[in-house]
Amino acid sequence: MKLALSILASAALANAHFTMQYIWVNGVDQGLNTNIRIPPNNNPVTDVTSTDLTCNVNGLSGSGVSTVSIPAGANITFEWHQHAQRTGEDPISGGHKGAVQVYVAKAPSTAASFDGQGAVWTKIYSSGLLNPSTEQWATDVVNATQGKHSVVIPASLPAGDYLLRAEIIALHVASSYPGAQFYIGCAQATITGGGSASPTKISLPGAYKSTDPGITVNIYNNLQNYTAPGGAVWSG
Numbered sequence: 001m002k003l004a005l006s007i008l009a010s011a012a013l014a015n016a017h018f019t020m021q022y023i024w025v026n027g028v029d030q031g032l033n034t035n036i037r038i039p040p041n042n043n044p045v046t047d048v049t050s051t052d053l054t055c056n057v058n059g060l061s062g063s064g065v066s067t068v069s070i071p072a073g074a075n076i077t078f079e080w081h082q083h084a085q086r087t088g089e090d091p092i093s094g095g096h097k098g099a100v101q102v103y104v105a106k107a108p109s110t111a112a113s114f115d116g117q118g119a120v121w122t123k124i125y126s127s128g129l130l131n132p133s134t135e136q137w138a139t140d141v142v143n144a145t146q147g148k149h150s151v152v153i154p155a156s157l158p159a160g161d162y163l164l165r166a167e168i169i170a171l172h173v174a175s176s177y178p179g180a181q182f183y184i185g186c187a188q189a190t191i192t193g194g195g196s197a198s199p200t201k202i203s204l205p206g207a208y209k210s211t212d213p214g215i216t217v218n219i220y221n222n223l224q225n226y227t228a229p230g231g232a233v234w235s236g
Contacts, residue, residue, distance in 0.1 A: 016082060016093035017042040020166055020185025024077035024148075025070050032085065035068040037061075037186045042082065044170065044181035048208040048215065054116045055165065055186035062112035062163075062188050072194035073155035078102070078166040078185060080147045091147025092139060096170040096181070097219055099128040099228045100138040102151045103165040103204065111161035111188035119206070121165065122199040122234050125151040128214070129226035135219075139168060154236030156197035162189050165204070169228070175218040177210040199234045207231065 019042045023030050039056040047053070051060060070076065081091050102125035107114035127138035127149075142149050149166075163186050170181040207230055210216060214229040 016096065017044060018080050018082045018092045018183060020078055020080050020183075020187075021085075022079035023068070023164070023187045024079065025068060026074050027077075030068055035066050035187045035189065037065055037188070044183050046178040046181060048182075048210055049205050051117070051205060053182060053184065053205040053208065055163065056184040059184070059186055060115040060117075062114070062186075065112060065188055067111045067161065067188040067190055069190045069192060070153065072153060072157055072159070072191050074153050075150055076153055076164060077148050077150040078187075080142065080168065080183070080185070086146075090143050092142055092168065092183075094140070094143055095172055096139055096168070097135070097137040098139050098171040098180075099126065099169045099214065099226070100142060100149050101126045101167045101169070101228060101230065103167070103230075104153070104157065105163045105165065106158065107161040107163065109161070111163060111190065114161065114163055116163050116165070116186070116204070119201045119203045121202050121204050121207075123202070123230050123232070124154060124234060124236070126228050126230070126233050128228050129223065132224045139170070142168070153191065154197065154199075154234070155193070156195035156236055157191055157199070158196055159191055159194040162191055163187070164189050169214070171217060171219045174216060177216045180215045197236065199236075200231075202230060204230075
């Protein structure tokens, strides 16, 4: 029965894609598509070896994109929608069960000129399967909060320009590879204040493998736990 339901859900949700469209800084909305590297469409990335995994399609350059100034320790909210604006629908579609993660990467110079390649990414947030008995996922919480999820930027990060990378991994068709759908949004920020921490770093692409249990997984097979790709969250 669960297999049949998953097939039906996959067909019905084939076009229910979405993009990150807003960021909020300490509760202040920065505006539609402001400070964000906007992809050409709302389709997911499915190839974990592609440079599209970094900041979505055409996301290796931030030329023409503004960079927001944020204090270290700020609360940043990312907001996602299926369409080009807030329309009142399920922001990311209720059938897109999966994980929500956030990474940051410090630019060697400006955020706009940074391509995010190499071992530069630090995971600062990760949420996946919240309640196996009710099949509640992090994405359900994002839908319940009108497409939003938040993270505190670690106060110990050094000052400078950064890419803030939010990621939703939809797993409704992830029982074989390629199947997991990666929805990625990168915002450009200048962090002020801060500290002198030297956090752990990974490469995106590079750290994710097709065989990772958080990427190729049947979420309809009485799943009791879930390990997201990319390793542990840096404590800050």
